[in-house]
Each structure stands twice: as C-alpha cells, then as structure tokens.
Amino acid sequence: MQDPLFASVDEVVERLAGAGYLASTAVATTVFLADRLGKPLLVEGPAGVGKTELARALATATGSELVRLQCYEGIDESRALYEWNHAKQLLRITAARDEGWQETRDHVFSEEFLLPRPLLTAIRNPDPTVLLIDETDKADVEMEGLLLEVLGDFQVTVPELGTITAARRPFVLLTSNATRELSEALKRRCLFLHLDFPTPELERDIVTMQVPGLDATLAESLVRVVGALRDMDLRKAPSIAESVDWARTLLALGADSLDEQIVESSLGVILKYQSDHRKAAAELRLDQLLDPASP
Amino acid sequence: MTTEVLPARLVDFVGALRERGVEVGPGETVDAAAAVGVLGLADRARLREALASTVLRRSGQRGVFDAVFDLYFPMAVGSAESAADRPSDVYELRDALVAALAEGDEARLRALAAAGVEAFGQYGDVGSGGEGANGTGSKRLSGWSAYQTLGEVRPEALLSRVLAAMRAARPGDGDAGLGAALAEREARSRLTAFREHVQAEARRRTAELRGRERIARHAVASQTDLVTFTSATKEQLAAMRRTIQPLSRKLATRLAARRRRARRGQIDLRRTLRRSLATGGVPMRPVLRERRPGRPELVVLCDMSGSVAGFAQFTLLLTQALADQFSKIRSFAFVGLTDEITDLVSAGRDEPEGLATRILSQARVTRWGMSSDYGESLGSFVERFADALGPRTSVLILGDGRTNYGDPNLGALRLIVERARHVYWLNPEGETFWGTGDSAALRYAKVVPMYECRNIRQLSRLVTELLPG
Numbered sequence: 001m002q003d004p005l006f007a008s009v010d011e012v013v014e015r016l017a018g019a020g021y022l023a024s025t026a027v028a029t030t031v032f033l034a035d036r037l038g039k040p041l042l043v044e045g046p047a048g049v050g051k052t053e054l055a056r057a058l059a060t061a062t063g064s065e066l067v068r069l070q071c072y073e074g075i076d077e078s079r080a081l082y083e084w085n086h087a088k089q090l091l092r093i094t095a096a097r098d099e100g101w102q103e104t105r106d107h108v109f110s111e112e113f114l115l116p117r118p119l120l121t122a123i124r125n126p127d128p129t130v131l132l133i134d135e136t137d138k139a140d141v142e143m144e145g146l147l148l149e150v151l152g153d154f155q156v157t158v159p160e161l162g163t164i165t166a167a168r169r170p171f172v173l174l175t176s177n178a179t180r181e182l183s184e185a186l187k188r189r190c191l192f193l194h195l196d197f198p199t200p201e202l203e204r205d206i207v208t209m210q211v212p213g214l215d216a217t218l219a220e221s222l223v224r225v226v227g228a229l230r231d232m233d234l235r236k237a238p239s240i241a242e243s244v245d246w247a248r249t250l251l252a253l254g255a256d257s258l259d260e261q262i263v264e265s266s267l268g269v270i271l272k273y274q275s276d277h278r279k280a281a282a283e284l285r286l287d288q289l290l291d292p293a294s295p
Numbered sequence: 296m297t298t299e300v301l302p303a304r305l306v307d308f309v310g311a312l313r314e315r316g317v318e319v320g321p322g323e324t325v326d327a328a329a330a331v332g333v334l335g336l337a338d339r340a341r342l343r344e345a346l347a348s349t350v351l352r353r354s355g356q357r358g359v360f361d362a363v364f365d366l367y368f369p370m371a372v373g374s375a376e377s378a379a380d381r382p383s384d385v386y387e388l389r390d391a392l393v394a395a396l397a398e399g400d401e402a403r404l405r406a407l408a409a410a411g412v413e414a415f416g417q418y419g420d421v422g423s424g425g426e427g428a429n430g431t432g433s434k435r436l437s438g439w440s441a442y443q444t445l446g447e448v449r450p451e452a453l454l455s456r457v458l459a460a461m462r463a464a465r466p467g468d469g470d471a472g473l474g475a476a477l478a479e480r481e482a483r484s485r486l487t488a489f490r491e492h493v494q495a496e497a498r499r500r501t502a503e504l505r506g507r508e509r510i511a512r513h514a515v516a517s518q519t520d521l522v523t524f525t526s527a528t529k530e531q532l533a534a535m536r537r538t539i540q541p542l543s544r545k546l547a548t549r550l551a552a553r554r555r556r557a558r559r560g561q562i563d564l565r566r567t568l569r570r571s572l573a574t575g576g577v578p579m580r581p582v583l584r585e586r587r588p589g590r591p592e593l594v595v596l597c598d599m600s601g602s603v604a605g606f607a608q609f610t611l612l613l614t615q616a617l618a619d620q621f622s623k624i625r626s627f628a629f630v631g632l633t634d635e636i637t638d639l640v641s642a643g644r645d646e647p648e649g650l651a652t653r654i655l656s657q658a659r660v661t662r663w664g665m666s667s668d669y670g671e672s673l674g675s676f677v678e679r680f681a682d683a684l685g686p687r688t689s690v691l692i693l694g695d696g697r698t699n700y701g702d703p704n705l706g707a708l709r710l711i712v713e714r715a716r717h718v719y720w721l722n723p724e725g726e727t728f729w730g731t732g733d734s735a736a737l738r739y740a741k742v743v744p745m746y747e748c749r750n751i752r753q754l755s756r757l758v759t760e761l762l763p764g
Contacts, residue, residue: 009334009341029334029344036333037326044354090575178354178541179548188322191348194357225473228480233537260473285476 002168005035005062005128021050021057022198022205030193031058040151040172042136042187045195048239051175054195055132058171064128067170069118071139077146081156083115109160119150122170129170136186137176144186147174151189198240200227206240211247221258222247229270229280238270246270260286301336302328308367312350315359316521323350342368355519355538365495366502385447388414393453396485397460404485408492416444416497438504441490441497448493450486457482520751524606524723525695532605535751536612536648542755543616549759550620592623594683594715596676598694599628599654600667606723607693608651610754611640614691617758625683628654629672631661635680667697669735670704677707684714689761692720692743696729696736703735708742719761721748 006012012028023031031054034041043051059066069080089108096104116124122131133147150156154166174190176182198206204223208214222243230237238246246269255262264286271277280286305328309319326349334345343364351360388411395403419437461478519534527535563584571578595614597607611626618624618641628636636658640650654660662671684690690711696703712718722729722736726747729736739745746761748754 009338025340026344026347029341030348033330033333033345033348037329039326086573086575179544181353181545184352187352188320191326192351192353193348194351194354221477224477224481228477231480231484233533235540258473263473283476283480285472 005171006032008032015061016057019057019060020209021053021061022202022209023054024198024202026193027054027195030191034191035171037191038169040174040190041193042174042176042182042190043193043195044176044178046197046237046239047177048241049195049197050240051195052132052134055130055173055175058173059130062128062130062171064130064171065125066130066132067118067122067125068132068134070134071136071143073138073140075139075143078117080117080119080143080146081150082117082120082158084109085113085115089113111161114158114161119146120156120164122172123150123154123156123166124164125170126167128168131170131172133172133174135177136174137178137180137182141183144183148185148189151186197230197237200224203227203240203243207243207247210244211251213251214247215256218250218255218257219247222250225258225263225284226270228284232280232283234271234276234279235273236271236276242270260284301331304367305331308346308363309350311363311367312360315363317351317356317359319350326350339368339370362495362498365499369499369503385415388448389453392448392450392489393456393460396450396453396457396482396489397464399481399485401488404489405492405496408489409496411444411448412439412441412493412496412500415447416440416493416500418443439497439500441494444493444497445490450489454482454486457486520755522751523749524609525603525749527605532609533648535609538751539609539612539616542751543613546613546617546755546758547620591621591716592685592688593621593625594688594690595624595626596633596690596692597626597628598630598667598669598672599651599660600630600665603693603695603723604651606748609751610691610693610721611636612650613754613758615640622687625680627676627680627683628658628660629667629676630655630665631668631671632659633672633676633680634658634660666699667694668701669694669696669698670702670707673704673707673711677710681710681714684711686716688715690715690718691761692718693723694720695722695724695734696720696739696745697733698735700733703738705738705742708739712743717761718743719757720745721754721757722746723748725749 006015009028009032012032013023016023016028016031030041033039043054045051055068056066058064092108092113093104099107118131122129136144136147151172154169155163157163197203200223203226204219207222208216208219226238226243226246246266249266249269250258250262253262253266263284264281267277267280267286271280305324309324309327312319327346330345330349331342334341336342343361346364347357347360351357388407391403392407395407416439417437418440458475458478461482465474465478519531519538522531522535561584563582566582567578567580570580570582593614595611597611598604599607607628614624614626625635625637626640627633636654639654639657708718720739720743722745724734724736724747728734729740729745730738736745746753746757748757
C-alpha cells in the first residue's frame with residue numbers, strides 16, 4: 001500500500017482551498033476516503049457544479065499530473081488504452097527489407113511503436129497521477145468492461161509486451177452527468193459522490209474567490225437570486241459556472257447592487273431558455289419596476 | 296455509541312435501506328465499515344457523507360438515506376434541547392421561530408423543531424418509561440406526532456411576521472419587486488425546512504420509543520421512482536415532474552443507442568476503403584452503411600378522469616419531452632368523450648403544473664359528469680380522429696379500464712389495432728386488480744397487450760422496450 005496523499009479530512013479541505021477549490025464536507029470526506037481506501041471516486045451531478053474542476057484542483061493540490069480521458073459515443077480500446085502505430089510499423093518494415101521475419105516482428109512490436117492512450121499513460125506513470133475519466137456515461141457499455149478491468153487491478157495486458165502493472169496507483173476520478181445509468185459492477189467498485197449545487201455560504205465564497213473585485217453585499221444578493229432561480233423548476237437551472245459568469249458580468253457592468261433593471265437586463269447570462277427567462281421574470285416580479293413615487 | 300455495537304448497528308441500518316428499495320450489497324456494507332474505521336465516529340456530518348459515498352449508488356436515493364440515517368445514528372437521545380434554551384410556551388416558541396426563520400439560522404430551526412415536538416407533539420402514555428423498545432400495551436398507541444406539533448405551532452401563520460422581520464433586517468430590499476419576491480421565496484423554503492425538521496424529530500423520538508425498524512418501514516417516504524402514480528401526493532407529483540427532463544434525456548440516449556447498435560446492413564465500400572488505409576490497405580474492419588430508420592408517429596390516448604389523471608399527465612409530459620424521437624406526436628384525452636389535446640400539451644411544456652386542469656377546462660372531454668365512459672370515448676376517437684392512425688403509428692392507451700359497468704366497446708379498440716402498427720395499453724393499476732369490480736382491463740388485454748405501469752421505474756422501462764427504435 002502506497003502512502004496516502006492526505007493525513008486528515010481537514011487537510012483535504014485546506015489543500016484543495018490552496019488550489020482554488022472550496023470543498024464541502026461531502027467532497028472533502030469522500031476524497032479522503034477514496035485516497036485512504038484506494039478506490040476510484042465516481043462523481044455524479046448536474047452540469048456545471050465543478051466535477052471536472054475537482055480533478056484539476058486535486059492534481060494541483062497534490063502536485064500530481066492530471067491525465068484526462070474524455071469519453072464519447074463510440075470510444076474504444078484504441079482510444080482509451082493503447083494502439084499500435086500502424087503507419088510507423090509499415091514504414092519500418094519497408095525500410096528494412098532484408099531483415100528476417102523474427103527480427104522484424106520483435107522490433108515492430110516494441111515500445112517504440114506503441115501509442116499509449118490515457119489509461120495506459122496513467123498506469124505507467126511512476127509519479128503521482130490523477131486520472132480523470134470524464135463523462136463516463138457518454139461511453140458505450142462495452143467501454144465499462146474495459147474500465148472494470150483496468151480500475152480493478154490497475155494493470156493492463158498488451159499481448160505482445162506482457163502485463164504492465166501500475167508503478168503507483170493513480171487517484172481515479174470518474175464523472176457522470178447521469179444521462180445513462182452506469183453498470184452496477186462499475187459503480188460497486190467506486191465510491192459514489194453526488195455533487196449538487198453548493199450551500200449559499202459556500203457559493204458566495206466561491207464567487208468571491210473567482211471574481212476578486214466583487215463587492216461582498218453584491219455577492220450575497222447574487223447568490224440569493226441564483227438560489228431562488230434554482231428553486232423554480234426551470235428547464236436548465238443555473239450552475240456555479242454561470243453564477244461566476246454572472247458575477248463577472250455585473251462587475252463589468254459596474255453594478256454595485258442588484259435591482260430589477262440590472263437583473264432583467266443580465267438574466268440572459270444565467271438562463272439559457274426563453275421560457276425560463278419569462279418564468280423567472282414573472283416569479284421575481286421584475287416587471288414591477290419600482291416607481292420612486294410609490295410608498 | 297461504543298465500537299462494539301457498531302457492526303450490528305450498521306447491518307440494521309443497511310437492512311432498513313434495503314427495505315426502502317435502496318439496493319445495498321454486503322460488499323458495500325464492508326466498504327462502509329472500512330470507511331468508518333478510517334474516519335472514526337467523532338464527526339457526525341462526515342460519518343453521514345462517508346456512509347452515503349459507500350452505500351449509495353444513484354442520486355435519487357439521498358432523501359431516503361438521510362431520513363434512515365437520522366433514525367439509526369441520531370444526533371441525541373431523549374429530548375434534544377437543554378432546559379435553559381427551551382421556550383416556556385407556544386407564544387415564546389413562535390417568537391423564537393420568527394427570529395430564526397428571518398435569519399435563516401438552520402441550527403436554531405432544528406433546535407426549535409425539537410423543542411416544539413418535545414412540548415406539543417406528545418400523545419399517549421409516553422412519559423412513564425422513555426427507554427421502552429418494542430412498545431407493549433399503551434405504549435404502542437403513544438408517541439410523538441409531527442402533525443400535532445405543527446397544528447399547535449402553526450408555522451404557516453407566521454409568514455407575514457417573518458417577512459416583516461426580514462424587511463426590518465434588510466431595509467434595502469424594498470416591499471415590492473425583486474427584494475420582496477426573494478424574501479418571500481426564502482421565507483417559504485425555510486418554513487418547509489422547519490416542517491421537515493419537525494417531522495424528522497418526531498420520527499426520531501417515536502423510534503426511540505417503539506424500535507427503529509417499525510418507524511423506518513412506515514414513516515420514511517419511498518424513492519420518487521417507486522411512488523405509485525395513483526396514490527401520489529401533491530408534493531410527490533411535483534417531485535415526479537422534476538424528473539421528466541433528466542428522464543427524457545436518459546430515454547432518448549437509450550433509444551438512440553439502440554438504433555445505432557443495429558449490426559446489419561450493406562457494406563459501405565468507400566468508408567471501408569478509407570478505414571483500411573490505417574491497416575496498410577487491408578480492410579480489417581468493414582464499415583456498414585448506416586440504416587436510417589423512419590421515425591415513428593406516436594398517438595397517446597389517455598383517460599383524464601380523477602384517479603388516473605396524475606399518471607396520464609406525467610406520461611403526456613414525458614412523451615412531449617421525447618418529441619424529437621418521433622416524427623409526429625398527437626395526444627388525445629378522454630373522460631366521456633375524446634378530444635385532441637396536442638396543442639395544450641405542447642404549450643404545457645413551459646408550465647406543467649396545471650396541465651390536467653387546463654385539459655379538463657379547455658378540451659371537450661366529457662358530455663356530462665366526470666366518470667369515465669370507455670365505450671363512448673373509444674367510439675368517438677375512431678369516429679372523429681381515425682386519420683391519426685396509419686401504418687407507421689404506435690398508439691399508447693393510458694387508463695385503468697374502469698368502465699363504470701358501461702359497454703367496453705371492444706369493437707372500436709379492434710379497429711384501432713387494425714389501423715395502427717402497434718397498440719399498447721399502460722395500466723396504472725396493479726395487475727392483481729385487473730378485472731375486479733367495474734374493470735374491463737382483462738377484456739381489453741385480450742385485444743391489445745396491456746402492461747402494468749404503476750411507477751416511474753416501470754414506465755421508463757416500458758417506454759424503452761415498447762417504442763420502436
């Protein structure tokens with residue numbers, strides 16, 4: 001068993017904060033456990049709550065290298081694990097015509113002609129690594145079988161070269177938007193973390209950290225409005241990334257407090273559907289622009 | 296809690312989760328124990344997260360988990376508040392509650408909920424022996440009631456006072472427009488939170504009295520996707536509606552994946568040759584020409600009468616959200632007559648709450664009364680909207696088949712079957728009830744395949760299986 005990355009949950013919080021990521025209790029605890037128990041961490045949640053960001057912060061906080069495997073429909077072994085460089089092999093064969101069969105075969109299937117893909121890269125890396133398998137739910141079911149094999153033993157067998165075992169177990173983080181249910185077998189091997197929108201206090205801290213020039217009271221009212229919007233049963237609820245974008249917009253507009261006009265004019269930054277926009281405007285009573293004469 | 300009882304407590308906890316439909320295997324239990332071993336028991340919030348991460352496998356289970364966790368790993372035993380902090384009467388409690396609600400002080404709200412249950416929630420003979428486990432005699436009829444507590448404290452009546460207090464605390468908000476709207480939303484959601492705290496507290500206290508298993512079984516609500524359509528409460532229906540968007544995305548991906556997976560067809564010579572360049576001109580992996588299946592047309596015919604309206608409404612919204620999977624969707628509703636509601640449903644996408652009411656008020660679905668007449672409805676559908684049926688149409692009929700002892704009009708149904716490509720009947724009633732009383736379900740089931748569809752889980756499985764890919 002290799003040395004754990006973190007000594008305590010508090011240390012996780014501290015070092016992630018140092019890397020620019022404010023972790024909730026849930027995040028800090030599961031990261032700590034994933035590290036201690038040596039299990040992959042499966043992070044599920046709506047788009048834009050900072051799933052990928054967590055991996056990035058983890059890599060920075062622990063001084064590891066971040067290896068990322070972006071999943072998509074139809075991704076296969078040759079994209080995820082390794083591939084032989086056919087073109088180069090052919091060149092090698094044509095360049096050395098007078099070589100014997102045995103020699104050529106040994107040479108052509110050697111390290112030089114192997115194209116390592118993210119999974120193999122992460123396993124072979126002797127230094128600390130964070131392996132991010134992004135949007136696992138986009139990949140086909142067959143791909144999960146491959147992941148099971150790799151994440152179970154952290155070893156890969158290349159028939160021509162033999163078995164490659166991880167010199168150092170990478171910290172594995174899988175993300176999923178839950179567009180498809182991942183297989184039970186894969187889930188069973190992982191710790192599960194459902195990442196949801198943060199509490200208002202945490203979100204305020206995130207926004208102030210990401211947008212340094214922002215006024216504290218403005219940040220507070222911004223988080224209140226975003227919280228109200230998320231409560232509204234919209235087609236697309238605003239994510240953390242959108243709160244931050246909105247904060248930047250407000251800063252650029254030079255707003256010092258949120259009123260109906262400012263919200264109405266900049267709502268497009270956080271709401272991406274016309275119907276959501278209409279609904280939010282009605283529920284937040286943006287149409288009742290304050291008349292200075294009224295009591 | 297000492298470390299000796301922990302394994303047993305953990306196993307009981309896992310058992311209670313399993314009973315609520317959360318599948319937890321022994322492997323997960325071992326993981327949970329390992330996590331507790333690494334983390335210790337010092338911090339309750341961390342313990343909760345640690346157990347959640349090892350035991351849960353999907354997001355929808357968190358609500359059930361939290362409720363069961365509070366039962367098995369309670370924050371305290373006995374009354375939660377120290378006596379000094381306890382309000383002496385209901386007026387004092389309500390004053391304290393107004394202040395806590397206005398500030399949004401979560402810990403204080405929980406404390407007040409506990410105090411409220413302690414003071415007003417008690418019924419039966421609780422006081423005599425607090426430590427009893429499996430209640431005998433009078434104790435079985437005693438406990439702590441959230442309903443009684445809320446009836447006494449009446450938090451809803453405090454709304455205007457809370458709003459006034461919030462206005463005083465934040466003079467900048469104003470009394471109209473954005474600030475007021477925000478304050479009101481926050482106050483309401485805190486009130487809901489308080490009500491939930493009271494319910495959790497009452498459950499916890501009663502659990503101490505009567506043994507956890509019984510309470511876990513009865514008082515913790517099931518997961519949304521296992522809630523029965525016909526008995527769902529208003530809140531559960533709202534929770535169901537929130538699952539429509541994610542669910543439709545999931546179903547669409549599944550349908551698309553199935554279309555893609557068709558492994559037959561002609562070889563696409565051009566693309567095969569191009570791919571063969573990577574393997575030195577040897578076509579090792581042939582490319583098949585993509586088949587472009589025609590997108591089917593869908594007709595949804597649903598019973599909008601009382602008991603099954605919730606189910607029909609949910610399914611209508613779901614098919615609407617899946618609209619891009621079909622070349623055309625037409626929806627029809629009936630109670631005593633059939634009318635087309637396609638436009639109402641597509642308008643309902645932005646505002647799904649009142650769909651059923653709008654359908655009943657704007658479409659002509661009944662001649663008189665509100666009891667369903669299947670015979671007349673099927674007849675009028677065939678008569679007026681036969682043009683909706685064709686060789687590419689799949690028809691979904693939603694209803695319980697309870698004809699109020701009227702003529703089931705099997706002839707009209709046979710006509711629909713003849714005209715359409717597929718007809719399926721989804722019945723929100725349990726299969727054991729088909730054919731009982733005035734239900735003509737079994738007779739209809741002889742003409743068209745009928746499926747039991749009592750909750751979201753069954754519905755989403757049926758949708759992927761039945762809809763042509």
